[in-house]
Each structure stands twice: as structure tokens, then as C-alpha cells.
Amino acid sequence: MLSNLIFLSAFLITSALIIACAALAKLIRKRSSRRSPLQGKKIANLPGQQLMARISDHGDDMIAAFMVMYLSLPMMLFAWAIGRVDWTRFKFGVVEAMFLAAGLAIFAFGLWSYVRNLRAYLRAKEGQLAEQVTGQLLNRLVGPRCVVAHDVPCEGFNIDHVVIAPRCVYAVETKSFRKPRNSDDDSHYKVAFDGAALRFPDFVDTKAVEQARRQAQWLARYLKESLGQEVPVVPAVALPGWWIERTDAARRSDVRVFTPMGRGAEFLLDGEENLVPAMRSLVAQAVSQKYPSVD
Structure with a gap:
């Protein structure tokens, strides 16, 4: 029973940290002192734009499915191994502290990469919208x-x-x-x-x-x-x-x-x-x- 609680706690704590970091990034973005120059304007769709959104969604789902396949055996191995630990004799020592520190370091690296790519993603998204608007208006000149x-x-x-x-x-x-x-x-x-x-x-x-x-x-x-x-x-x-x-x-x-x-x-x-x-x-x-x- 104790091993199950430890296994569940490890995933719950990690999930909570991920959700908290994502929410904090979103809050900081909302409180930004700057806004898009196209905020509030209606933008027409490009040909196939909704299809491109569906393709992007399917791509995200494919990545999620890949991660499930990639983590399936390691997760089951972790669940199997943790159930065989005698927790009554467990002591938190130097080796355990090193593993905990390594886990936190890997999480910190993932958080840094997430923030860096989030900023790049938002800049690219705004740039895409600006190019889309400009392109639609320039197309009026075609003749x-x-x-x-x-x-x-x-x-x-x-x-x-x-x-x-x-x-x-x-x-x-x-x-x-x-x-x-x-x-x-x-x-x-x-x-x-x-x-x-x-x-x-x-x-x-x-x-x-x-x-x-x-x-x-x-x-x-x-x-x-x-x-x-x-x-x-x-x-x-x-x-x-x-x-x-x-x-x-x-x-x-x-x-x-x-x-x-x-x-x-x-x-x-x-x-x-x-x-x-x-x-x-x-x-x-x-x-x-x-x-x-x-x-």
C-alpha cells in the first residue's frame, strides 16, 4: 500500500509542478505591459487554414501518443520496482539525495526549455498573424x-x-x-x-x-x-x-x-x-x- 502511495505521489507532484509552471507563464503573459497591434481586429482565414489547424492538432496528438509508447515500459518497470522496496528499512541518505537532486535538475532543464520555446512560439504566432494580415491586404493589388x-x-x-x-x-x-x-x-x-x-x-x-x-x-x-x-x-x-x-x-x-x-x-x-x-x-x-x- 505504501509503495502505491509513493508511486502515485511522484506523478502527482510532477503533474502539479507542471500545471503550476504553465499557469504562472500564462499569468505573466496576461499581465504583460504590451499587446499585439492587431488585438481586437477580425482577420479572415487563409485558404485551408482550418485544415492546417486540424493538421497541427493531429501532430500534437501524434507526439502525445509517441510519448505514451516511449514511457510505457519505463513506467511499468518503475511501478514494478517500487513495489518491491522494503520501505520499513528505507533511509534517506547521500545516494537518495543525489537522485532527488538529479530529478530536480532535469525538471529545471525541462522548465527552462519550455519557457524558451513558449516565448519563441508566441513570437512566431504573432509574426504569422502579421504576415497573414499583410498578405491578405496585398492580395487586393493582384491583377x-x-x-x-x-x-x-x-x-x-x-x-x-x-x-x-x-x-x-x-x-x-x-x-x-x-x-x-x-x-x-x-x-x-x-x-x-x-x-x-x-x-x-x-x-x-x-x-x-x-x-x-x-x-x-x-x-x-x-x-x-x-x-x-x-x-x-x-x-x-x-x-x-x-x-x-x-x-x-x-x-x-x-x-x-x-x-x-x-x-x-x-x-x-x-x-x-x-x-x-x-x-x-x-x-x-x-x-x-x-x-x-x-x-
Whole structure:
């Protein structure tokens, strides 16, 4: 009877610690001083999005089933062994303390890995939502004069959106920067672009602009190698959910920063026609070659 209680207590304590840690992480997330710039907005589904959610659920169930298979024999061995311990003669000594310390260390490592991956998961989820919103709004531009490609694979990175417009090709990088949760005026919803940096209400970011510029340069080189001639590629940064303020320096910058919300992306169709329809078609074919084949 005592062995059964010890066996059950070991699993109950571990389960309680896991639940407590998960609840604490969720509470800290809710009390965060920042929120998504798309909070409260209705977002349309992508084609097959509910099917993708079902696929993800089935993947999680497969992992759970794998863990049950993986732990089945060790758990039964543990249950069998613990029932054969004479607990009346048991003494907690150095060896037992070492095993307990090792167990706690393994649990701590698992907790650290959980928190690290939870943060990465939440960042990726917000980034996915921002790309989805931007992609849906950019798709409104598609027509005889414009082609849009999404999530274009490159050399060790991807370009979120490529807009092949009459004036030029735009390499668009989408970012989801969180807003301050408590906002008393409109300034908390604005970001100023000075041509080199994005100046948010409480921080400054230069990496997004630099990243967009690098990706545009790579795309320009790739198109030149593929088509044998120069193709103008303009770097752009999309900030869904933010209000953009542009300085004079921003208007002279080679990087365009915009919000895709409303009619914010329509400027991509403006300007004189530097790329004739035949060239736009060739560019679209070259970009499509970067996508992988279906196995």
C-alpha cells in the first residue's frame, strides 16, 4: 500500500509542478505591459487554414501518443520496482539525495526549455498573424498590373512578400511590434520613420529597416543572375496595426515603411511603368522558381 502511495505521489507532484509552471507563464503573459497591434481586429482565414489547424492538432496528438509508447515500459518497470522496496528499512541518505537532486535538475532543464520555446512560439504566432494580415491586404493589388508572392524561400532566409508592380519590385518584410497596453493618447499607436530607424513610443528599432534592405539587395542580385538584366527592387517594411509618421528623411529613403491596413498598400501600384508586362511575367517566373517542389 505504501509503495502505491509513493508511486502515485511522484506523478502527482510532477503533474502539479507542471500545471503550476504553465499557469504562472500564462499569468505573466496576461499581465504583460504590451499587446499585439492587431488585438481586437477580425482577420479572415487563409485558404485551408482550418485544415492546417486540424493538421497541427493531429501532430500534437501524434507526439502525445509517441510519448505514451516511449514511457510505457519505463513506467511499468518503475511501478514494478517500487513495489518491491522494503520501505520499513528505507533511509534517506547521500545516494537518495543525489537522485532527488538529479530529478530536480532535469525538471529545471525541462522548465527552462519550455519557457524558451513558449516565448519563441508566441513570437512566431504573432509574426504569422502579421504576415497573414499583410498578405491578405496585398492580395487586393493582384491583377493585370501586379503579381504578389508570399514567403519566398531564399538562401537561409525568406522574404515575406514580393510585390511585382509596374514601377518596380518590392521586397516586403512584415514586422509585428507590440504596443503599450495602457495608452492615453494616439501617440502610443504611432511609429515615426526617419529613413534609418523606426521610432516607437518607448523604443527604437533599426534592424527591420536593415533586414529589408539586405533582402532587397539579395533579390536584385538573384533577378539579375536569372534574367540577365537589372531589375529595380525596393525594400519595404509593413507594420500592420500601426500608424506611420514619415519625416522628410523618410521620404528620401530607399526603404518604404507602410501599414497595409485600409488603403495603405495602394502606393505600391503608383509611379511610372518601368517594368513592362512581359518583364513582370519573367520576374514572376524567376521568383516562382525559388519555391520547393511537392514531394
